Amino acid sequence: MSDRILAPRHPGFAFVVLFTLLYLVQYGAYQWVPDLVLADVVYRHGIVAGAVSVIEWIAPGERVVVDGHRLASPRAVLEIVRGCDGSGVLFLLVAAILALRAGPRHTVLGLCGALLLVYALNQLRVIGLYFVAAYRGDWFTPLHGYLVPTLFVVVSALYFAWWAARIRR
Amino acid sequence: MVGGADPAVSHPLQAAAIRLAAAWALLSVAGLVAGAPLFRVALPWLEPICAALLPGFAASLRVVERTPDTIIVLSLQALDAFRLGAHVVVQPLERLEASTTLLHNLVPPVLLFTTLAALPARGWRERLLLFALGFPALVVVLALTTPIHLAGLVETSFQDAAGRLDLARPTPWALRWMLFLEGGGRWLLPLLAALGCRGIAQRLRPAARTTGGTPLGKG
Numbered sequence: 001m002s003d004r005i006l007a008p009r010h011p012g013f014a015f016v017v018l019f020t021l022l023y024l025v026q027y028g029a030y031q032w033v034p035d036l037v038l039a040d041v042v043y044r045h046g047i048v049a050g051a052v053s054v055i056e057w058i059a060p061g062e063r064v065v066v067d068g069h070r071l072a073s074p075r076a077v078l079e080i081v082r083g084c085d086g087s088g089v090l091f092l093l094v095a096a097i098l099a100l101r102a103g104p105r106h107t108v109l110g111l112c113g114a115l116l117l118v119y120a121l122n123q124l125r126v127i128g129l130y131f132v133a134a135y136r137g138d139w140f141t142p143l144h145g146y147l148v149p150t151l152f153v154v155v156s157a158l159y160f161a162w163w164a165a166r167i168r169r
Numbered sequence: 170m171v172g173g174a175d176p177a178v179s180h181p182l183q184a185a186a187i188r189l190a191a192a193w194a195l196l197s198v199a200g201l202v203a204g205a206p207l208f209r210v211a212l213p214w215l216e217p218i219c220a221a222l223l224p225g226f227a228a229s230l231r232v233v234e235r236t237p238d239t240i241i242v243l244s245l246q247a248l249d250a251f252r253l254g255a256h257v258v259v260q261p262l263e264r265l266e267a268s269t270t271l272l273h274n275l276v277p278p279v280l281l282f283t284t285l286a287a288l289p290a291r292g293w294r295e296r297l298l299l300f301a302l303g304f305p306a307l308v309v310v311l312a313l314t315t316p317i318h319l320a321g322l323v324e325t326s327f328q329d330a331a332g333r334l335d336l337a338r339p340t341p342w343a344l345r346w347m348l349f350l351e352g353g354g355r356w357l358l359p360l361l362a363a364l365g366c367r368g369i370a371q372r373l374r375p376a377a378r379t380t381g382g383t384p385l386g387k388g
Contacts, residue, residue: 012364030352138237142201150197150279151193154283158186165182
């Protein structure tokens with residue numbers, strides 16, 4: 001696809017179309033990954049284990065353990081399922097970065113940064129939500145379902161804008 | 170890049186970041202404080218969509234304020250027997266309910282207007298136009314999210330019933346769309362809507378149209 005083919009006078013339109021298609025491709029591919037693979041491999045080792053290690057380090061008294069794709073302690077159990085892995089935001093960022101069609105170096109750096117950012121933010125989110133579930137359960141829904149998701153998208157948008165601005169210099 | 174609309178801040182990225190953060194904070198607080206009365210305004214056009222998604226049921230929507238979570242409740246009454254195969258799973262006039270938390274459904278509106286605030290605009294008139302376009306966009310975004318989410322929850326219960334009866338039932342599109350929304354679609358839609366609003370605003374004010382680049386601004 002090129003701007004000439006899609007919209008020679010409207011490169012913004014080309015960006016939006018490409019962005020949407022790239023998001024949908026990623027989402028579609030994600031649906032093909034079996035739940036068991038996500039739960040037993042990706043979530044257990046990639047998300048839960050790391051989060052438990054951090055919680056044990058900052059609050060050893062929590063006695064939180066890895067229970068498959070769950071963080072479990074006497075105070076709370078947090079289950080990691082599809083949608084709790086940061087994939088939605090990652091797909092948005094990857095789609096936006098690729099749709100901008102920067103040079104290969106900038107694109108690779110942007111994608112690597114996106115992956116690190118989303119992973120770090122998601123781990124922070126999981127760890128934070130564990131403590132919320134354990135100590136302030138009444139805050140869980142506002143944070144988990146409202147404030148944190150929107151903040152996640154906002155921070156990712158800021159990263160994209162920063163990365164895009166660096167290309168233009 | 171095109172300079173931002175805020176004269177006090179020279180760097181467009183800084184200006185966009187400030188608008189983004191401020192809009193997110195203000196809209197998030199607005200949702201927490203006044204989300205229920207604001208959302209009630211949308212119920213009259215969301216209710217018919219729910220009814221259309223679930224033929225054979227009379228549908229009504231209401232916002233129920235309770236502790237700890239205010240919820241949106243879809244109440245259904247079967248107009249006729251609802252069958253799965255040869256089995257009647259819902260009797261005529263039987264009532265069903267599905268609910269979702271209000272805050273969950275405020276995510277798309279918050280993202281829509283936060284994005285509109287962050288997008289570059291040439292002057293306050295275009296900024297005002299962007300926000301004005303946000304309201305019809307909000308109608309579309311809400312129509313594509315809340316009713317389908319609720320219908321998807323109802324369909325989930327029907328799928329579960331079919332499973333218990335060992336019946337093969339194709340996954341309804343409302344359920345697929347609900348899963349898409351939960352997987353990130355409810356973030357994608359308001360972003361696309363905001364970009365669409367910017368495109369329309371630029372067409373309505375051709376003197377302010379950028380000559381290249383991306384929705385971020387001039388290339």
